[in-house]
Amino acid sequence: MLDTRFKSFSRRVRLETLEMIQRSKSSHIGACLSLVDILSVLYLGILKIFPNDALNPNRDRCIISKGHAAAAVYATLAEIGYFNKNELATYCRNGSYLTGHLNHKVPGVDFSTGSLGHGLSVGCGIAILEKRENQGFNTFVISSDGDLNEGSTWEGIMFAAHHKLSNLIMIVDYNRSQALGNSDKIINLETLESKFKAFNWLVKVVDGHNHISIYNALISCKKCKECKPKVLIANTIKGKGITFMENELLWHYKNPIGEHYHKAKKELEFDLCEQQ
């Protein structure tokens, strides 16, 4: 049941994201598609959120450090009810708050990102205050290969372990690809799992497109009583869901127009019909 809800949510968000990026002639479709399944599980099944009262102080915080995947995040937030889906049509238009990189003025966005390497440090700050004041919420940070190439992220990784921030859960959208090449050719992160363990984090590795695996891993992170920050390394595929985009670097920046758009839409719509 839950699995069906995640699947259907992801499919709608993928389709919405394609429309937004195509219409605005913007970039980052591959990055968005990589993240969609993680977002679906988080927003539908894990986060304590209040879409009608977005700034409720009891909410879990969610900082998405790969802010270039804004289209998928806005589509998710609209689906979940933070704002009207019609607003998605203004994505990347002059004057719209739905900017091409994440904007905290949008209901549901906790922190503006886009310049990689900032999310974890901010997440650490929020988590340490929560721990001191026992406010009763968790902080989630979504990271990526490029985000982990930034020195500030590793400062956060050390800081979180030192301060035993057990209320901090990081998710790495680990598609092993970046803007201009594969991660192993840019700055190799392997072996990422053992690095986090050496920094004294609790580590879980999952298939980042298997909703139930992501869900179970996050539930167990939330329940875990160990005094350590937790990280979920989610193995993902850039461009996931549109076959000709999967693992194709081109789709980091390229906008899907004409033939490409129609082919992509057909595949996603077929998926939606299959499911009904």
Ligand SMILES: Cc1ncc(C[n+]2csc(CCOP(=O)(O)OP(=O)(O)O)c2C)c(N)n1
């Ligand atoms: C500090 C900084 N340097 C460079 C960029 C330009 N840039 C945009 S996305 C990206 C890399 C994307 O790869 P990754 O972080 O792994 O995310 P993915 O798109 O694979 O999900 C880069 C280098 C940036 N946003 N911030």
Ligand SMILES: [Mg+2]
């Ligand atoms: Mg990547």
